[in-house]
Amino acid sequence: MKTGLFFLVIGYLLSQFYRSFLAVLAGMLQSDIGVSADDLALSSGVWFLAFALMQLPVGWALDRFGPRRSTALILGIGGTAGALLMGLAQTAVHVHLAMVLLGVGCAPVLMAAYYIFARSYPPAIFATLAGAVIGFGSLGNILGAWPLAWAAEMFGWRETLLALAALTALISALLWRMIEDPPVLATPEGQKGSLLDLLKIPALWLILPLLAVNYAPAAGLRGLWAGPYFTDVYGAGASQVGQITLVMACAMILGNFAYGPLDRLLGTRKWVILAGNGLGGLCLMALWLVPVPGFWTSALMLAAIGLFGASFPMMMAHGRSFFPAHMMGRGVTLLNLFSIGGVGVLQMISGRVHSATPPAPPEAPYQAVFLFFGLFLLAGCVIYAFARDRVD
Numbered sequence: 001m002k003t004g005l006f007f008l009v010i011g012y013l014l015s016q017f018y019r020s021f022l023a024v025l026a027g028m029l030q031s032d033i034g035v036s037a038d039d040l041a042l043s044s045g046v047w048f049l050a051f052a053l054m055q056l057p058v059g060w061a062l063d064r065f066g067p068r069r070s071t072a073l074i075l076g077i078g079g080t081a082g083a084l085l086m087g088l089a090q091t092a093v094h095v096h097l098a099m100v101l102l103g104v105g106c107a108p109v110l111m112a113a114y115y116i117f118a119r120s121y122p123p124a125i126f127a128t129l130a131g132a133v134i135g136f137g138s139l140g141n142i143l144g145a146w147p148l149a150w151a152a153e154m155f156g157w158r159e160t161l162l163a164l165a166a167l168t169a170l171i172s173a174l175l176w177r178m179i180e181d182p183p184v185l186a187t188p189e190g191q192k193g194s195l196l197d198l199l200k201i202p203a204l205w206l207i208l209p210l211l212a213v214n215y216a217p218a219a220g221l222r223g224l225w226a227g228p229y230f231t232d233v234y235g236a237g238a239s240q241v242g243q244i245t246l247v248m249a250c251a252m253i254l255g256n257f258a259y260g261p262l263d264r265l266l267g268t269r270k271w272v273i274l275a276g277n278g279l280g281g282l283c284l285m286a287l288w289l290v291p292v293p294g295f296w297t298s299a300l301m302l303a304a305i306g307l308f309g310a311s312f313p314m315m316m317a318h319g320r321s322f323f324p325a326h327m328m329g330r331g332v333t334l335l336n337l338f339s340i341g342g343v344g345v346l347q348m349i350s351g352r353v354h355s356a357t358p359p360a361p362p363e364a365p366y367q368a369v370f371l372f373f374g375l376f377l378l379a380g381c382v383i384y385a386f387a388r389d390r391v392d
Contacts (some may be wrong), residue, residue, distance in 0.1 A: 024227060026231075033091060114126075114133075119325070126320060217376075319332075
């Protein structure tokens with residue numbers, strides 16, 4: 001089981017890489033194949049939407065077949081094909097299609113680990129284990145920052161992506177070999193075990209709105225807007241953008257480890273989540289008010305948004321505490337559907353917000369993006385304030 005979880009973390013590292021690498025390659029893609037900032041926003045958004053739409057079939061597959069086959073096959077086919085197409089891309093359409101395939105391929109990896117935690121480990125440590133997987137897996141964020149910029153400049157971005165396609169295929173084969181499936185549970189008599197059964201749980205209704213927006217600012221800024229923001233506002237080059245996104249990636253990793261044990265230390269999940277997301281919303285509003293505070297001040301503000309925006313494992317633990325055991329796969333993937341789907345929708349809308357804002361002064365479009373993300377995050381916090389708290 002531990003060996004299988006290790007390779008699931010490696011697979012999730014690839015997932016984190018593939019959702020965030022466009023920010024670093026943005027300049028190269030623009031100059032080499034003529035994609036625009038709006039094209040990149042759409043590409044980033046369709047990754048998250050494809051990932052989100054796969055959550056329901058992934059949840060069914062986890063409950064029906066277990067994590068081994070579900071993860072190895074989907075990552076092996078979708079992830080490998082997506083990285084290969086990305087390395088061969090000639091137009092923006094190719095980039096969009098590659099990101100769809102990568103989103104499909106990455107969809108089962110984290111949920112497979114969460115399914116194993118929920119079925120095979122004590123509920124009280126779910127948030128800590130969930131945060132640790134994201135924390136270690138978020139090294140993919142780091143690899144998708146300065147190391148990717150270095151590799152792309154040294155070997156070429158196409159060659160780098162083709163090598164990653166081969167690595168993805170290898171990891172998929174190892175997952176097939178190493179994952180051990182927990183025993184499949186039968187649906188109790190008289191219950192259908194459907195998605196509607198999950199949506200009949202009233203406690204989820206006030207959790208889902210914040211879940212749909214809590215990760216979107218950190219993912220959107222780290223995965224896309226950080227690069228164009230520092231390029232347009234501060235004249236940063238690829239290496240500097242890599243350094244900034246590396247700082248933000250490290251902050252997001254720290255946040256995942258920091259959130260993990262707080263429910264056991266403080267005896268609450270709701271107020272930990274609410275405080276963290278509230279602080280993230282305030283950081284976004286501060287950047288809206290002062291969009292050019294200085295190069296490193298901007299970098300630290302983005303890092304703070306990444307740090308406070310790492311509440312996803314705690315929110316998963318909060319929602320998971322209301323699910324019956326036989327629906328755990330469908331339950332955790334439903335939560336992930338709202339989280340990642342929210343990222344995809346808000347990411348694409350943020351592209352419209354950016355393009356609809358006059359480009360002078362150069363910080364104005366990004367000021368609008370900061371306000372857009374900040375308002376949605378704070379609105380989610382207001383709804384979540386009325387949610388029912390629960391710890392295991």
